Amino acid sequence: MAEEKIGDTDVQIPVNPTIPSGDQSVWADVSPLLQLACKDLHDGELIHGENFNLFAAMSALEIMDPKMDSGIVSTYYSVDEAIEKGAAPVPLSFDRTIDIQCTIDIMDHLLACEATWHKGHSLAQTVFSCVYLLRPDRTSSHALLHSYCMVVRATCNALVSAVSDVRTNEEEDLFTLTYGLPLKGDGDEKCLSVLHAIDETISRQLRACKAPSTKRRVLEDIEPLQTNPDLEEGFCKAVLCRLRFRKHFYHVLMCMRRPQGKGFELARKHITSCLSELDSMLKLEEFLRSNNTCGTVRDATEEATTASGCRPIGFDSSLNSRLSAPTPPRAIKLLYWKEAVEYFKKLLNDLQVICSYTLDPVLEVVLRFVVGFQKLHPDLVARAYLQLLLVQDGKLYGRDPVFAVIGKASLLPDVIKNHDLQKNEAVVQLGQLVTNLLRILCTNAAWQRRKLGKILQEWRIIHVQLEMAFKKEFGDTLSTSNDENVAVKICNQILIWVEEQTYWIATRFLTLGFELELYSPSDYCMVYWYIYVILIKLAEKTHVKMMRSNDNGRRKGKKKRDSKDAKDYQIPPAVVLFQCQIYLAEGLVMMLAALRNEYNVFQSLGPFNTEHERFLQHFELLQKACLPDHISYFSFKETTNHARLSTLSMYNCFKDAQRIAKELRITYSNDPEKLNELRRIEQVAEHNVVALNLVCRLGTLDPSLKIYFEFSHHPYFASAVVKRS
């Protein structure tokens, strides 16, 4: 007998003889103890213990509270109970017309579930809220539903494995949590051939109902899809486009997983087919809506998860609530069917962009492609497939060794591909940084910016490590730039490229802040100043890299023409484009600074800290990595303290930006992407010239004048708008 004391009462606890006792313990029934304890404890009180503090108490679950106790929110206790109670009948109806209508509703609702899953909700609460999916064997007598369920499961499985393979970040890993759901049904791998067989049958049924009456006799042995001859054609078509969409979509995913983008050409064809099937689905919406099972013809604008507007049979979102977590998942709002169709169109278009990419071996082109792709705001699935393409087996596209990529990026000749240097430990590490960078650039913008901020330090460190490693290997010859030694040249080029790349990352880090709305207008001045400083460095490093590479090339062949080349020397267009952006950034810095100095606007005057602290917070990671060296809040203040509108009108950076952008247009006449950037720069510059003039002329005269900045022309260079309030 065990004895416990609660309050003033002694309690006798009977030892439970049915459970064998251990060496130093016995099992006892504590119910009476708990009952007494309950009487002694009031609502909201808790017991203090060494391992149970106030923090731990926060994780307490309140039993029987529907917000917290997942056991009491389910409609059914189990899937079996749901089936027993008739939640998912097979067939859906003995009336074959109704059966087809209901089957189409299930297909549509599953599409809505799938899109909602892609958009960040759990598989358990979306696709697998379908009872038919959870019990693969039950549908085997219903060939159509069975085949559709098979391909949906196989598709989910393929997507989970693709997204898992890119080892996605913690913010999006909900996608891959499968909680032991039956993702792989027996025979799912044969889903394509099963789909194909069903497609053939229904195609024959469609042909039969469309055939003129004279021919119909020959086809009479074909049993129709359902019993109403007037609706046969519509239903056959509605089913066919849904099946074919699934078939092509599964093909797309398979083709895109082939190594080195070898399946892209075929994938593009399937994407086109997918898109046309989605269009057919939309065209048949009206037919399904006016012949639906729920009887009411709904308003065309009404939102539903099915084309017909009816609620589907066989779904219960609370079925898996006990699978996922101790607390019940929140109720989620599924995308409507039309939104789901739009989602898939967007996804397919994004995948089309990936499949149309040329697999360029030049890193700069790769980076530009990824950044451009991210501007489309692709969702997780599309980003995952991009990453799968870019980094395979530690090589770019699974094809180009990273050292070769680095060599190309550093403008070294192809012959260095097999240089011994690639075995150097620091160079190997640099390769890892490059693949890591590519991975990061494929993640969502919020996560990407945080990661980019963190890796800046690593890129700074690798530069130092490479420098040391190279010195160790080649001694002081490294510093003499006109040495003919090939290895030394390689080292110097790689070092300058590492710096250039680091400043590129810093630029991306800073500009992403605009997309993520991390800066308030009172921060703009310092942000543009920092962008200005970083861009100068980026331009400088790019320029040096190109000059050195030219030198190397020239020395090989045409030594005699050296003097002539020096005269003809022109700054490379890439550097001039940077110059253009530098002017734009400088223009914005000075304009904002002058407005701050003269009109006291765009200031941050909190009671607890100053602009200095805001500066330290915004640029903490850049400052830690000394990007660039010797830059501080005081350099920013020095540049901006004396800005006045009167001086700005005389020396106007926006005009310089405009002029250079115009000149560059000819150079880049064959590069639509660069032309686009130039056009945007010109627009921003033009607007800001006008705004600046207005403020200079009217500012003091018209107190009702208001100024604000918007990003209508460029994603991160702001255009000033002046208006009367």
Place this chain on the structure above:
Amino acid sequence: METEKNKKDDEAEGLGLPRIEAKRYLQGSGVEYVSYGGEHHLPLIMNLVDQELSEPYSIFTYRYFVYLWPQLSFLAFHEGKCVGTVVCKMGEHQNTLRGYIAMLVVLKPYRGRGIATELVTRAIRVMMESGCEEVTLEAEVTNKGALALYGRLGFIRAKRLFRYYLNGVDAFRLKLLFPVQRHTNISR
């Protein structure tokens, strides 16, 4: 939800007049502010938060905050009725002492009078005096009111947190760094 136009107006700066909004709350509004005073305040805080915030907190969540950091919780009363509250904590985070604002609520009819600003300001002041180096919190990206309030107090948007809330909305991590002599030395 605010319209795009309103948003622009929010961020627009008038060239003629100095800004005045931060001072508005000083006007006598008959609101009384008190520090958390014990168990009798707990139901008041719980009621307010339950009414205004979506998150279901158990009583233990409130206890954790108000028992361990009673000095960082404040209540605002208007004619005897509790109309607003702030609940905070502080602790070590990566070798710095950091304050954290967990909940801030003002009843709808009482908003726009600077009550929230006053509540938060009082809590932040205690954090600063207790040696905190910074203060943080999360706010939904769509919560324009809260973002403007914290922006005026000097908070920056340090990070965006992708789909931070279960409703799928992103959040900003807001941070306020207090001035310390040490910082100026580093940047020099």
